[in-house]
Amino acid sequence: MMRENQQRITQLTVSVLLLILAAGTVSAHGASLSSGSREPIRVPTWLFLSTGGAAVGASFLLASFVTDRQFIRQLHQWGFPIHAENSHVAVTAGRVLGLVGYVTVLVIGFIGPSTPQTNAAILLVWVGWWAGLAMTSYLVGNTWQTLNPLSTIALVLPSLNRRYPDSYGAWPSVIGLLALIWIEVISPLAADPQLLATAVVAYSVVTLFGVGIFGRDTWFDKADPVERVFRYYGRVAPIGKTGRKIKFRLFGMDLSVPRLVDDFDEVVFIIALLWGTTFDGFVTTPGWRTLTEPLVAGGFPPQVLYPVALLAGFGLFFGIYLIAVELSRRTAETYLQSRMVAVQFAPPLLAIAAGYHFAHYLGYFLELAPALWLALLSPFSDPGTVPVYQPPSWFGGVGIAAVVIGHLVAIWVAHAAAYDLFPSRIQAIRSQYPFIAVMVFYTMTSLWVITRPEVALPYI
């Protein structure tokens, strides 16, 4: 026992040290790249991307050194309860806050200042909610469940409480998420306050209509895409609910808990979320322009271009994941159905999605947070100049580090999930080969996207 313990500690120490070394090397290169535009010497893109990919691959090898089942289980179960039960005061305060925010968005959206940088509705939705609140949902814990104003309104609405067909599953939320991403990318929702308010009204009507038919709990649990996004992000966070209790645990550890994802439709949702964040950044790269210019010049209707690209990329991401599942079944020589394997290894991808979201939105949030604060203090006045925070030059490195850390967490969680699924440790390691290849592909894609200069969307 003594010897085993000692061995375990040595294994862990070595792995952690090497992991830090790997991550440290990458972020250092990343920082040198981001400042590269100002200095004559720069790391070429192919090398930067391969370094990122290599770091992910190396982390897998390091994670595979940890083979002690008991230790892995202890690490994942580690944590302590924070508060025994839901506090009514906190819930009520959260609901009121959500409603106030909702009313602010509608009122200021329709009758507030028309400049987007000074309009509190625009800033509250994009900076406060989609950047800021989403970041807290995976860094701290999911609060949207309580804040969600539509969920609060639904409390007092009557419902037919029709049975939600099992075959629908998470599909409405998948379609809803893709539709939201599409609308967000192609329409000037971040530039036109009235349009934003109209979109919020439209979304509210659809949501409350759904609640009216299937009931509040069922609708937000199954069909609402936004609720699901926040709930899934919340699984990455250190604070979250386990049963009825609120618990503190390590980052991402809740992702290996079985039953976060039950079926294929939920796997599809995770992939859609991952692809959505990538697509959002991808369409603003010069590469997208170069890729689509010949198509549009050749007579391809630009309106169709975006939805087609959204679906094609989603198909590509999902197809790659399915191939990885099939290959994994082969390398692990298992009789488990593809569905079981797909379900087991999808939740770790959420850590990647969170890391990418952070990389994409942290700078945006910090730059515009002063403007949001000012707009909330005086929502109806239109100050000529907007305070903008300029992040320091090393800041690009933070985004790159976030992408890499997201992958490191994902690799560890997938490692634990494999140990949970397969009795043989060598079998568990082998089952990961295809998924690691996929993660290397995802990392290189996201690193490529976040280090491109941002250009305006063409053809819109």
Place this chain on the structure above:
Amino acid sequence: MSNHEYTIGKDQSPHVCEYCGRPFSQQEWLDLHRGLEHPNELSEEHISAFQTAYEAEEGELGRFRLRALGVLILLYFCLLMIYALV
């Protein structure tokens, strides 16, 4: 664990767990599975089979670690050389 579903080809002959019905493609994995998932229901024979399989796996893991270490070192030096040259 028992609510898993499986796909077994016609020409395959899996080793099936007598407690939960889960099939495995190797006898050793079934031995390991029994020890991990049904530790309280095992006969002496199964316990010793688990121990043998576990120890055999240790050897295999050791070899895997060596190879992994080799790949890591190779990766590190390749990148080092590339960075030195670029």
